[in-house]
Amino acid sequence: MANNLGLSIDRSSPVPLYHQVVQGIEAAIHSGVLEPGSRLDNEIDLAAQLNLSRPTMRKAMDELVRSGLLVRKRGVGTQVVSSQVRRPLELSSLYDDLTNNGKKPTTEVLSFSHIEADDATLAILQLPAGSKVYHFSRLRKVGGKPLALMENWVRDDIASMDEAMLSAEGLYSILRRGGVNFRLATQRIGAVTANEYQASMLDAAEGSALVTMERTAVDDTGRHIETGHHVYRADSYSFEMTLVQR
Amino acid sequence: MANNLGLSIDRSSPVPLYHQVVQGIEAAIHSGVLEPGSRLDNEIDLAAQLNLSRPTMRKAMDELVRSGLLVRKRGVGTQVVSSQVRRPLELSSLYDDLTNNGKKPTTEVLSFSHIEADDATLAILQLPAGSKVYHFSRLRKVGGKPLALMENWVRDDIASMDEAMLSAEGLYSILRRGGVNFRLATQRIGAVTANEYQASMLDAAEGSALVTMERTAVDDTGRHIETGHHVYRADSYSFEMTLVQR
DNA sequence: CAAGTCAACTTGTTCTGACATTAAGACTTT
DNA sequence: AAAGTCTTAATGTCAGAACAAGTTGACTTG
Numbered sequence: 001m002a003n004n005l006g007l008s009i010d011r012s013s014p015v016p017l018y019h020q021v022v023q024g025i026e027a028a029i030h031s032g033v034l035e036p037g038s039r040l041d042n043e044i045d046l047a048a049q050l051n052l053s054r055p056t057m058r059k060a061m062d063e064l065v066r067s068g069l070l071v072r073k074r075g076v077g078t079q080v081v082s083s084q085v086r087r088p089l090e091l092s093s094l095y096d097d098l099t100n101n102g103k104k105p106t107t108e109v110l111s112f113s114h115i116e117a118d119d120a121t122l123a124i125l126q127l128p129a130g131s132k133v134y135h136f137s138r139l140r141k142v143g144g145k146p147l148a149l150m151e152n153w154v155r156d157d158i159a160s161m162d163e164a165m166l167s168a169e170g171l172y173s174i175l176r177r178g179g180v181n182f183r184l185a186t187q188r189i190g191a192v193t194a195n196e197y198q199a200s201m202l203d204a205a206e207g208s209a210l211v212t213m214e215r216t217a218v219d220d221t222g223r224h225i226e227t228g229h230h231v232y233r234a235d236s237y238s239f240e241m242t243l244v245q246r
Numbered sequence: 247m248a249n250n251l252g253l254s255i256d257r258s259s260p261v262p263l264y265h266q267v268v269q270g271i272e273a274a275i276h277s278g279v280l281e282p283g284s285r286l287d288n289e290i291d292l293a294a295q296l297n298l299s300r301p302t303m304r305k306a307m308d309e310l311v312r313s314g315l316l317v318r319k320r321g322v323g324t325q326v327v328s329s330q331v332r333r334p335l336e337l338s339s340l341y342d343d344l345t346n347n348g349k350k351p352t353t354e355v356l357s358f359s360h361i362e363a364d365d366a367t368l369a370i371l372q373l374p375a376g377s378k379v380y381h382f383s384r385l386r387k388v389g390g391k392p393l394a395l396m397e398n399w400v401r402d403d404i405a406s407m408d409e410a411m412l413s414a415e416g417l418y419s420i421l422r423r424g425g426v427n428f429r430l431a432t433q434r435i436g437a438v439t440a441n442e443y444q445a446s447m448l449d450a451a452e453g454s455a456l457v458t459m460e461r462t463a464v465d466d467t468g469r470h471i472e473t474g475h476h477v478y479r480a481d482s483y484s485f486e487m488t489l490v491q492r
Numbered sequence: 493c494a495a496g497t498c499a500a501c502t503t504g505t506t507c508t509g510a511c512a513t514t515a516a517g518a519c520t521t522t
Numbered sequence: 523a524a525a526g527t528c529t530t531a532a533t534g535t536c537a538g539a540a541c542a543a544g545t546t547g548a549c550t551t552g
Contacts, residue, residue: 018535036372036468042501043502044502052537053538054539058503058504059536068432071429073466073544074502074504074545075545076545077503079467079468081464183490184317185488187489188485188487189435189486189487190480190483191436191457191458191484193439193453193454193455209437209456212437221325222282222317222326234436238435238436238437238458240434241434242433243431243433262506263505264506299507300508301507320514320515320532321514321515322514322532323531324532
């Protein structure tokens with residue numbers, strides 16, 4: 001059976017060939033052309049069908065295996081796992097996540113200051129003593145409903161910012177415009193019960209469950225850009241992810 | 247400066263060369279030989295120093311970039327990000343995590359049955375109507391202190407199990423012995439407040455915060471092996487992870 | 493007929509080689 | 523002296539080839 005996925009490769013495109021293959025197979029899986037559990041042709045045939053070399057084909061399949069869409073087994077072949085694999089947790093801001101899903105988030109800046117960082121923040125952001133940082137807290141709402149209460153500390157040598165900017169857009173887009181290329185983040189997810197302040201801000205009952213996230217983001221030059229402590233209403237937000245065994 | 251990392255490659259080892267390089271560089275970073283922020287020699291020189299080809303060297307560095315230890319920038323070079331990057335969330339069981347950290351977990355089986363799966367479970371595990379599954383709930387303690395309350399549904403065509411087995415070891419080790427090679431899992435992390443039952447089992451106050459996790463695990467043949475709903479005491483457990491931008 | 497053996501198939505690893513793209517600094521020119 | 527340009531160096535992409543190592547099923551043999 002010629003498992004022609006109906007995908008074509010544009011060699012004049014600036015998009016790398018292996019990435020075109022990734023997108024094509026992703027589309028085939030999500031559209032149902034490739035059903036969960038079905039076997040793909042072997043790497044060599046697939047490469048030949050698309051006029052690609054095997055290393056290029058393999059690199060594409062590597063990415064799909066890593067993202068959890070495909071499963072490979074030596075001596076056997078490659079299978080589609082499931083079309084309903086969730087997107088892995090991405091290195092993006094809450095604001096981006098929401099707008100990408102068609103939501104219209106609003107941001108209210110509750111406090112804003114440009115101050116000398118305390119010792120803990122200096123250590124986390126790996127800044128020399130006496131450095132100043134932006135410190136602010138924001139309330140994010142979707143459809144008028146409070147979703148998240150966010151407190152952040154950001155180094156001040158990237159982009160200057162003020163309350164108005166933070167009200168109008170997401171923190172990450174401001175920083176990206178300042179030339180930051182985010183590369184990785186470490187985060188910790190846990191839970192707490194809402195104290196009086198959190199409850200009032202999030203329009204929730206005191207003692208209700210909140211999801212907490214602490215995150216520190218690093219850019220491609222190794223600079224620690226920002227750290228934050230966020231809390232989310234547990235009835236409106238949870239973290240979904242796909243873990244892949246290496 | 248010859249950035250010789252003092253690592254050597256054993257070509258007679260069954261461990262792939264690229265993986266030996268990964269382990270060597272990881273060790274160099276964690277031991278402090280490679281300091282955070284320092285630049286590595288370029289790929290071609292490094293490959294030459296170890297008598298490897300550039301693709302092999304690149305594949306090793308790819309993995310380190312993905313795991314967040316290194317940062318690459320075209321036209322510039324490769325840098326060490328930080329020695330204190332946390333291990334990414336791994337596809338492992340709580341039991342393994344605890345024993346690997348030197349803890350001695352105990353497990354109490356609260357209920358156990360071998361029943362026909364309900365529709366929701368059939369759908370999640372992608373089983374035909376009428377299939378039977380193991381359904382059980384367990385309480386896990388560390389140092390005599392309750393940590394997690396776990397309810398699981400497991401397909402029954404892998405390994406037979408009973409209360410005694412589940413008391414003595416982790417679910418994943420039983421399944422692995424039954425020939426399962428776990429490949430990926432999708433999970434969702436959130437929060438709730440403890441109800442009366444959860445509070446009493448976890449020795450916590452009613453209304454205290456709990457971290458929730460729902461997980462479905464898939465093996466290397468695409469079978470959906472088990473799904474579970476776990477709750478953890480928020481004061482004793484949180485999820486740490488490293489996100490890497492592709 | 494059952495058990496072991498072997499051949500075919502598929503992914504896993506590794507190599508050599510080439511060119512493209514980006515970034516930074518040195519150089520030249522105005 | 524400042525601006526733009528060019529060179530250099532590094533990572534990014536792609537090709538073609540070869541062999542290694544599991545898996546599976548067919549075949550052979552006792």
